[in-house]
Amino acid sequence: xxxxxxxxxxFINGKIFHKKYLSxxxxxxxxxxILVSVGNAQSITATKSDLNSKKKITSIASLISDxxxxxxxxxxxxxxxxxxxxxxxxxxxxxxxLMIEAEKNADKSEKSKKVFMELVRMSALLQSAAACKTGRYxxxxxxxxxxxxxxxxxLHQLASQQx
Amino acid sequence: MPINIPDWLMxxxxxxSVIVLESAPWIVLSLLVGGLVHEFxxxxxxxxxxxxxxxxxxxxxVLLGGLLPICSCGVIPLAVSLYRSGVRLGPVMAFTAAxxxxxxxxxxxxxxxxxxxxxxxYIILGITLPVLMGYLTQRWGEPYDASNSGSDSADAxxxxxxxxxxxxxxxxxxxxxxxxxxxxxxxxxxxxNIGFYLAIGIALxxxxxxxxxxxxxxxxxxxxxxxxxxxxxxxxxxxxxxxxAHIPxxxxxxAAGAAPGAAIVFLVTGTATNLPELFTxxxxxxxxxxxIYTSVLILSSLLAGLLxxxxxxPGFEPDFDPLASLxxxxxxxxxxxxxxxxxxxxxxxxxxxxxxxGIIGYLKKLLIPRNINSDSSCCGGK
Numbered sequence: 188x189x190x191x192x193x194x195x196x197x198f199i200n201g202k203i204f205h206k207k208y209l210s211x212x213x214x215x216x217x218x219x220x221i222l223v224s225v226g227n228a229q230s231i232t233a234t235k236s237d238l239n240s241k242k243k244i245t246s247i248a249s250l251i252s253d254x255x256x257x258x259x260x261x262x263x264x265x266x267x268x269x270x271x272x273x274x275x276x277x278x279x280x281x282x283x284x285l286m287i288e289a290e291k292n293a294d295k296s297e298k299s300k301k302v303f304m305e306l307v308r309m310s311a312l313l314q315s316a317a318a319c320k321t322g323r324y325x326x327x328x329x330x331x332x333x334x335x336x337x338x339x340x341x342l343h344q345l346a347s348q349q350x
Numbered sequence: 351m352p353i354n355i356p357d358w359l360m361x362x363x364x365x366x367s368v369i370v371l372e373s374a375p376w377i378v379l380s381l382l383v384g385g386l387v388h389e390f391x392x393x394x395x396x397x398x399x400x401x402x403x404x405x406x407x408x409x410x411x412v413l414l415g416g417l418l419p420i421c422s423c424g425v426i427p428l429a430v431s432l433y434r435s436g437v438r439l440g441p442v443m444a445f446t447a448a449x450x451x452x453x454x455x456x457x458x459x460x461x462x463x464x465x466x467x468x469x470x471x472y473i474i475l476g477i478t479l480p481v482l483m484g485y486l487t488q489r490w491g492e493p494y495d496a497s498n499s500g501s502d503s504a505d506a507x508x509x510x511x512x513x514x515x516x517x518x519x520x521x522x523x524x525x526x527x528x529x530x531x532x533x534x535x536x537x538x539x540x541x542x543n544i545g546f547y548l549a550i551g552i553a554l555x556x557x558x559x560x561x562x563x564x565x566x567x568x569x570x571x572x573x574x575x576x577x578x579x580x581x582x583x584x585x586x587x588x589x590x591x592x593x594x595a596h597i598p599x600x601x602x603x604x605a606a607g608a609a610p611g612a613a614i615v616f617l618v619t620g621t622a623t624n625l626p627e628l629f630t631x632x633x634x635x636x637x638x639x640x641x642i643y644t645s646v647l648i649l650s651s652l653l654a655g656l657l658x659x660x661x662x663x664p665g666f667e668p669d670f671d672p673l674a675s676l677x678x679x680x681x682x683x684x685x686x687x688x689x690x691x692x693x694x695x696x697x698x699x700x701x702x703x704x705x706x707x708g709i710i711g712y713l714k715k716l717l718i719p720r721n722i723n724s725d726s727s728c729c730g731g732k
Contacts, residue, residue: 279676279679283673283676286672286673286676304672305605306672308463308598310679311459311463314683315595318595320694321367321371322691326364326368328368330567330599334567334603
């Protein structure tokens with residue numbers, strides 16, 4: 188009997204924790220976790236280089252239109268998971284640099300604070316959507332899709348009020 | 351010929367698979383830790399602390415739960431493992447409730463997106479509720495089972511005589527063999543035992559997700575009436591809610607004018623429990639405990655929701671510094687593990703495997719009556 192057959196035999200007979208096979212199973216599990224962590228580390232490096240290569244967003248209007256694109260992708264259930272994660276992270280970083288810029292220019296008006304608060308909420312929703320990866324694509328639950336759409340509407344209303 | 355699958359069945363399969371994929375990594379992680387707890391806890395100081403009478407044990411359980419960033423499905427194996435390692439019911443239930451609610455990542459994210467007032471209410475409720483639950487389940491829950499203490503519990507629950515004999519054969523002498531023994535118990539004894547109930551609970555939660563109207567969140571969280579709070583509490587306690595994933599949703603709803611009390615009710619009941627957890631606790635710990643646990647959770651969160659509405663309404667609007675919020679969101683991300691797709695699928699396979707094993711064990715027990723005397727003689731003989 189080969190290893191797999193023996194493991195199945197021991198499993199069926201309730202002797203799976205037989206010392207010899209248990210250590211083998213634990214070894215396989217351990218190795219797969221190492222492989223997964225190496226894979227995760229590589230994807231993080233890829234994210235950093237991808238973020239650096241993207242074009243910087245310099246206005247609130249372009250950030251809102253970027254959010255529109257991301258919402259559209261998130262609700263389509265056809266967005267590539269890793270691409271979407273990179274885009275959502277880029278969106279958050281762009282928002283951060285815009286806010287730092289606004290603070291430097293002493294733009295602390297209540298109106299711009301409100302827009303930034305809505306953009307922060309949108310960023311949090313997009314990060315939640317980025318976590319909804321069930322395979323190659325992003326598949327968001329229906330509640331999240333609804334909230335993404337209503338947050339998008341709210342952002343547009345606020346932006347039009349400001350302009 | 352193409353097969354026409356009804357819409358509800360597709361929705362059910364989709365909801366169920368999402369719940370499995372989201373909860374499986376936590377279940378596997380918890381089985382791993384639970385196995386080690388079962389092996390190392392009986393002779394540790396922690397067990398003595400958790401078994402002390404009075405507030406020390408409850409405080410210790412809440413603190414221990416608060417330090418672990420685990421969601422409500424993931425806490426089940428760990429809680430059952432603590433119970434079977436001889437910890438009293440009260441601290442176990444306090445730990446079970448506290449772990450998903452006072453999750454450090456969720457608290458930070460709540461501060462970032464929901465503002466200081468709601469976070470304050472959330473923390474206060476997250477500490478008092480588990481303590482209250484611990485005391486009530488200790489007082490009126492299932493009576494203490496002496497066979498539950500220490501490593502003896504393994505013998506009380508093993509399904510087959512082979513399990514009993516096997517466990518006794520592996521004499522845990524050094525640390526490495528104790529770790530192996532603990533992991534074996536976690537995955538091959540506890541896993542199939544709770545996997546079966548988890549599978550049923552997850553299927554029930556998927557069914558509920560299929561038939562609950564999709565706009566229920568807007569409808570009930572947007573309203574401050576007691577009926578809405580009650581529906582938010584009941585649905586929150588049944589569906590699978592992970593605090594970290596749902597706080598952005600609640601933040602968006604609050605910005606759209608949802609009642610802050612309803613947000614608190616949903617967040618607390620949603621994160622503290624769900625159908626898979628309740629069903630597993632019902633089968634592994636007992637009916638009375640689950641009834642006390644659920645009713646205390648729903649009634650206390652309802653009361654808290656009403657008080658929060660009185661405090662913050664009307665005209666509540668969460669206020670936060672946007673730049674500081676982004677930094678806090680980063681901190682929360684650092685504290686929270688988002689499993690990769692491979693880990694999600696791999697853990698789901700493990701959970702399926704354990705559930706299948708549990709179902710086979712259950713059917714075996716159902717179809718082939720066990721001869722208890724022959725089992726004990728086998729173990730005794732060894």
